[in-house]
Amino acid sequence: KQEVTQIPAALSVPEGENLVLNCSFTDSAIYNLQWFRQDPGKGLTSLLLIQSSQREQTSGRLNASLDKSSGRSTLYIAASQPGDSATYLCAASNYGGSQGNLIFGKGTKLSVKP
Amino acid sequence: KAGVTQTPRYLIKTRGQQVTLSCSPISGHRSVSWYQQTPGQGLQFLFEYFSETQRNKGNFPGRFSGRQFSNSRSEMNVSTLELGDSALYLCASSYLQGARGSYNEQFFGPGTRLTVL
Numbered sequence: 132k133q134e135v136t137q138i139p140a141a142l143s144v145p146e147g148e149n150l151v152l153n154c155s156f157t158d159s160a161i162y163n164l165q166w167f168r169q170d171p172g173k174g175l176t177s178l179l180l181i182q183s184s185q186r187e188q189t190s191g192r193l194n195a196s197l198d199k200s201s202g203r204s205t206l207y208i209a210a211s212q213p214g215d216s217a218t219y220l221c222a223a224s225n226y227g228g229s230q231g232n233l234i235f236g237k238g239t240k241l242s243v244k245p
Numbered sequence: 246k247a248g249v250t251q252t253p254r255y256l257i258k259t260r261g262q263q264v265t266l267s268c269s270p271i272s273g274h275r276s277v278s279w280y281q282q283t284p285g286q287g288l289q290f291l292f293e294y295f296s297e298t299q300r301n302k303g304n305f306p307g308r309f310s311g312r313q314f315s316n317s318r319s320e321m322n323v324s325t326l327e328l329g330d331s332a333l334y335l336c337a338s339s340y341l342q343g344a345r346g347s348y349n350e351q352f353f354g355p356g357t358r359l360t361v362l
Contacts, residue, residue, distance in 0.1 A: 165351060174249075174335055175353040220288070224349065232278070232301050233337075233351060235288040 133158040133225055137236035144211055145244050152206040152239045154221035159199045165233065166195050166206050167220045175220065179206070211243045247272065249338050249354035257360045263324040266357045270317050270338030276300075277319040278351065279311060282333040291334075294319055323359075331361045 134157045144150050154164070163182050167175040179188045179195040181204065187196040194207040204221055218240045222233035250269045258264050270277050279291040290303040294313035311321040317338075323330055337351040 163349065167353070172333075172358070174251075174355040175337075177350060177352060180350045222288075222351075232290045232293060232303070233280075233288075234290070235280075237287045 133161075133223055133234045135221060135223055135234050135236040137219075137221060137239050139239060140237065141240040141242070143242040143244060146211060146213060148211050148243075149207070149209050150211055150241075152208070152219050152221075152241070154204040154206070154236055156202050156204070156223050156234075158223075158225060159202055160225055161199065162224045164195075164197055164204050164221060164223050166193075166204075167222065169218045169220060169238070171218075178219075208241075211241075213243045213245050216241055216243050249336060249352055251334075251336050251354040251357050253357060254355065255358045255360075257362065258326050259362050260326055260328060262326050263322065264326060264359060265320055265322050266334055266336075266359075268319045268321075268336030268338075268354060270319070270336075271340075271352055274338035274340050274352075275317050276339045276349075277313055277317065278337045278339075279319070279321050280335045280337065281305075282335060282356070283331075288335070291321065326361045328361050331359060333358050 136155045165180045166178040169175050181188050181197040192209040197204045218238040220238045222235045252267045276295045278293040280288050282288045292302045292311050293300045297313045308324045313319045333356045335356045337353045339349050339351050
C-alpha cells in the first residue's frame with residue numbers, strides 16, 4: 132500500500148532564500164508524482180507533474196525531482212517570495228490501479244517572511 | 246479554458262440529512278475524481294469516474310456515493326450525514342487517453358465546504 136510522507140510539516144524562511152521541500156513514498160511503482168499548492172480554504176493548484184520515466188521538471192522558479200529508487204521527490208523553490216506562502220502537497224499515483232487515485236502527503240506549510 | 250467548477254461552495258446541514266455536491270470538469274476531460282480533506286486525515290480519495298463508470302473507490306462507507314453523466318459532469322451524494330463528514334470536498338478532472346500514453350495531470354476545483362451541525 133502506497134504511503135506518502137512530507138517532512139517538515141511546517142517551514143519558515145526569510146524572503147529571498149532558496150529552499151527544498153521533501154516528499155517520500157513507499158512504493159516505487161508510481162505512475163507519476165504531482166506537486167500542488169494550496170492556499171488557506173482554497174482548492175489545489177497543480178505546480179508540476181513528473182512522469183515515472185522522468186527525473187525532473189522545471190517551471191519558473193520551481194524545480195521538482197524524482198528518484199524512484201530511493202522513494203523520494205523534492206521541490207526546489209528559488210528566491211522565495213512572500214507570495215509563495217502556502218501549503219505544498221505532493222501526491223503519487225500508482226501503476227496497476229486507477230491513475231485518478233492520488234495518494235497525498237499531509238503537506239508542508241511554508242511561510243516566507245518579508 | 247474554464248477550470249473545474251464545484252457547486253455549491255458552502256453548505257451547512259444537520260445530522261441525518263443528505264447532501265448532493267456537483268462538479269463540472271474542464272471541457273474535454275472525461276475523468277473525475279473526488280476527495281475529502283479534513284485537518285486530521287488530510288486528503289483522502291473517495292472515488293473516480295470515467296465515461297460514466299466508477300473505476301475506483303476509496304475506503305469510505307456506503308453512505309458516500311457518486312455518479313457521472315454523459316457530459317462528464319459528476320455528482321457525489323452523502324446520506325445520513327454525521328458530524329465527522331464536515332470537510333472540504335474537492336473534485337479533480339483529468340484527460341485520460343487510455344491506460345497509457347497520458348500524463349493524467351489532475352486539475353482541482355475550489356471545493357465545497359460542508360459543515361454538519
